[in-house]
Amino acid sequence: MKLLDRRTFLGASAAAALVLHRPTALAGPSQTVWTFDNLQRIGGHAARLEGQPRLVASPWGKAVAFDGREDAIFIDNHPLAGADTFTFEAVFRPDGGAFEQRWFHLESAEQPPVDPGKGNTRILFEIRVVRDEWYLDAFVKGPGYSQVLIVPEKLFPTKKWYHVAQTYDGTTYRAYVDGQLQAEAAIAFKAQGAGRASIGTRMNRVNYFNGAVREARFTHAALQPAEFSRP
Structure with missing residues (x-):
């Protein structure tokens, strides 16, 4: 199965940049792309800034950088709302810093309303930083389920660009790096359900991210690794 507006990320040596390939768009599962190349609108939604996120260069064009202290973007949209199966992908560059960094947070609005970050339904991308390396922490929580995917032994150098993904195929939740x-x-x-997103921090403004984000893709289907990345 081919993706709608599929990107292929080719890993290279430490000195080489990643290459972005964009084949012709084909029909497929519902998919949304958020490109972080400006500070006004992301994926067609208004971006509400806190701190001073800034535009920086990436191998594919502009990206948004966060300082790890107070920079964040908030968006009033949960792009995976209603998905029974899903793929959540992102292209990002972790630059080191604090041990716990919760850098991409999707959260459903709840009734009665609760403060942002205090709800019981969310999907998160996090990292843990150990000196000049990091490892992935993916997390999903909702009614009757709560699961973290984390392997501290699988470390990667900071200050490089990576593709990360988490998927759910109807039975199994998985996390990937490149x-x-x-x-x-x-x-x-x-x-x-419908809700909101934060980038650069957890929704309740803790565990800020030091690094940059170029793109996120949200698919209402579980994709195979060959469909979203090639290290």
């Missing part, structure tokens, strides 16, 4: 499986677990996921 197309390589990091961890998996069986969960009873249920589709999440």
Whole structure:
């Protein structure tokens, strides 16, 4: 199965940049792309800034950089709302800093309303930084399920660009770095509701991110690694 507006990320040596390939768009599952190349609108949604996120260069054009202290972007949209199965991808560059960094947070609005970050339904990309290396932490939580995917032994150098993904295929939740499986677990996921997103920090403004984000893709289907990245 081919992706709608598929990108292929080719890993290279430490001295080489990643290459972005864009084949012709084909029909497929519902998919949304957020490109972080400006500070006004992301994926067609208004971007609400805190601190001073700034535009920087990436191998594919502009990206948004965060300082790890107070920079954040908030968007009133949960692009995976209603998805029974999903793929959540992002292209980012972790630059080191604090041990815990929660850098991409999707959250459903709840009734009665709760403060941002305090709800019980969310999907998160996080990292843990150990000196000049990092490892991935993917997390999903909702009614009847709560699962973290984290392997501290699988470390990667900071200050490089990476493709990360998390998927759910109806039975199994998985996390990847550059197309390589990091961890998996069986969960009873249920589709999440409409809500919001934060980038650069957790929704309740803790564990800020030091690094840059170029792009995120949200697909209402579980993709295979060959469909979203080639290290």
